[in-house]
Amino acid sequence: MLQHRKGFLFAFTLVELLVVIAIIGVLVALLLPAVQAAREAARRSECINNLRQLGLAMLNFESANGVFPTAGGPVALFTNANEQAKASYGIEGASWMYQILPYLEQQNLQQLRHESGGSVGFVDTGLSETPVAAFNCPTRTGRFATIGTDVYALGDYAGVMGSWNDGRWTQFEWQDTMPPKARGDFTEDEVVWTGILVKGGQVAKTLSPPRVWKFARVGFAAIEDGASNTILLAEKAVESKYWTVSSANPWPYWEVYGYYTGADWPIMRMFGAKILGDASPHREVVIYGDDDVRSHLSPYARSNEFGFGSAHPGVLNAVFGDGSVQVIDNSADLLLLDQLGKRADGSVVSSQDL
Amino acid sequence: MKIKNTSQGCIVNSLLILAVLAGCSSRTDVNEAIARVNSNNIQRLANLYFTYQMKNDWRGPTDEEEFKEFIRSYNPRKLTRIGIDPNAVDELFINERDGQPFKIRYSVRGSAMGSSEPVIFETVGVSESRMVGFLNMVQREVEEAEYNDLWEGKIQPEQTSGNAARESL
Numbered sequence: 192m193l194q195h196r197k198g199f200l201f202a203f204t205l206v207e208l209l210v211v212i213a214i215i216g217v218l219v220a221l222l223l224p225a226v227q228a229a230r231e232a233a234r235r236s237e238c239i240n241n242l243r244q245l246g247l248a249m250l251n252f253e254s255a256n257g258v259f260p261t262a263g264g265p266v267a268l269f270t271n272a273n274e275q276a277k278a279s280y281g282i283e284g285a286s287w288m289y290q291i292l293p294y295l296e297q298q299n300l301q302q303l304r305h306e307s308g309g310s311v312g313f314v315d316t317g318l319s320e321t322p323v324a325a326f327n328c329p330t331r332t333g334r335f336a337t338i339g340t341d342v343y344a345l346g347d348y349a350g351v352m353g354s355w356n357d358g359r360w361t362q363f364e365w366q367d368t369m370p371p372k373a374r375g376d377f378t379e380d381e382v383v384w385t386g387i388l389v390k391g392g393q394v395a396k397t398l399s400p401p402r403v404w405k406f407a408r409v410g411f412a413a414i415e416d417g418a419s420n421t422i423l424l425a426e427k428a429v430e431s432k433y434w435t436v437s438s439a440n441p442w443p444y445w446e447v448y449g450y451y452t453g454a455d456w457p458i459m460r461m462f463g464a465k466i467l468g469d470a471s472p473h474r475e476v477v478i479y480g481d482d483d484v485r486s487h488l489s490p491y492a493r494s495n496e497f498g499f500g501s502a503h504p505g506v507l508n509a510v511f512g513d514g515s516v517q518v519i520d521n522s523a524d525l526l527l528l529d530q531l532g533k534r535a536d537g538s539v540v541s542s543q544d545l
Numbered sequence: 546m547k548i549k550n551t552s553q554g555c556i557v558n559s560l561l562i563l564a565v566l567a568g569c570s571s572r573t574d575v576n577e578a579i580a581r582v583n584s585n586n587i588q589r590l591a592n593l594y595f596t597y598q599m600k601n602d603w604r605g606p607t608d609e610e611e612f613k614e615f616i617r618s619y620n621p622r623k624l625t626r627i628g629i630d631p632n633a634v635d636e637l638f639i640n641e642r643d644g645q646p647f648k649i650r651y652s653v654r655g656s657a658m659g660s661s662e663p664v665i666f667e668t669v670g671v672s673e674s675r676m677v678g679f680l681n682m683v684q685r686e687v688e689e690a691e692y693n694d695l696w697e698g699k700i701q702p703e704q705t706s707g708n709a710a711r712e713s714l
């Protein structure tokens with residue numbers, strides 16, 4: 192080993208150095224997974240904390256206004272600057288994320304908005320490309336879309352809509368500006384917007400003058416199943432290769448136009464449970480991990496996302512109407528989750544049943 | 546002393562490398578990202594065409610003059626970050642590949658749910674194939690027959706909507 196003899200200095204031999212490096216390599220190989228797991232656990236905690244903050248912001252909004260924020264207006268109104276300038280509609284076109292900004296100490300960001308909407312009020316002002324930490328799970332990175340000449344910050348949390356397997360859900364052009372009635376006596380707000388966050392209303396642009404239907408806003412009294420038994424927000428599904436959306440081909444409507452999009456897929460999702468069993472018209476919307484392959488979908492639809500999911504292995508974080516955060520197993524029963532997403536379906540379920 | 550320093554240096558360097566490997570993460574710059582999807586004039590023009598539609602109820606510009614006027618009035622910071630000199634908008638309408646002005650289909654309607662209409666066309670191109678720029682951020686080279694059909698609007702692009710996509714599941 193290292194010796195000092197008669198003025199000569201002896202170094203480590205090459206073999207000794209290689210052995211030391213090999214030992215360090217083995218130790219690192221043993222330690223790295225544990226380190227990565229610890230870092231992921233920290234990120235999961237931060238994600239839970241984000242949801243808790245969003246839940247508190249929602250509750251503060253409710254305290255101040257007597258109702259929860261809306262999901263936003265029809266997306267066709269949100270994207271059209273001319274339409275949003277029409278204050279007579281009386282419906283906030285931007286999403287719940289925009290509405291709770293002051294309750295996240297982001298009132299300055301909220302005030303960036305020009306009085307009109309869409310490309311003028313949100314894009315030109317820089318509002319739509321400014322990331323807000325509370326809207327993003329720290330495990331996911333690069334959460335923005337580059338569409339045309341614009342950048343949109345993308346969110347990781349969504350409110351809950353009803354299931355498209357509800358037999359009454361048909362012919363609702365809820366993304367466009369159409370009358371809210373599809374057929375029979377059922378209207379869009381009764382069938383689609385069954386959670387705590389509901390669309391602000393609908394506008395029929397084709398009528399002259401345009402006709403407006405304002406949907407009833409939800410306060411605690413309207414959450415008949417109990418706020419602690421109703422999911423308010425959960426992590427939304429995003430396949431890891433689409434964390435960053437760098438193209439409009441295919442059109443990434445499940446993410447665009449980012450945080451402030453009206454009541455649509457970027458900020459609202461569903462569990463899609465097969466309420467009608469085998470007679471259900473659509474597939475159920477399973478909870479996906481970010482690295483799960485969506486191979487059962489057609490190639491065209493493989494990038495589409497309508498449901499919930501997370502980057503955290505095997506679990507999904509959700510905040511309930513009372514502000515409590517629950518960790519839900521990805522294999523949880525979708526029918527139960529669908530019932531937990533509804534504010535007043537009369538079901539006797541709680542998160543303990545999952 | 547020298548040996549001690551060398552061995553200590555070895556250990557310190559190893560630890561530094563490990564620390565970097567363990568802690569490295571990539572952060573994407575949004576300005577670089579938006580520049581990447583606007584790297585040539587055909588891309589930039591197609592994307593600006595889409596931007597025009599967004600601000601005008603999904604109606605396309607009616608002629609070159611209106612399109613240029615829109616670009617000149619557009620946010621100079623946003624033009625600069627996609628590689629356009631706000632004071633040299635005319636250059637944007639010249640194709641870098643063949644040095645000729647682009648042919649542009651005007652008054653094309655778009656949609657908030659996306660559109661894949663062809664709008665920007667190379668006049669000459671290279672090697673008997675010409676590039677076409679579509680509203681869905683795609684550019685591709687096409688042969689004579691397809692070029693003519695696209696220019697004349699004979700090929701109807703697929704319409705994208707959330708409901709249509711759901712039906713295709």
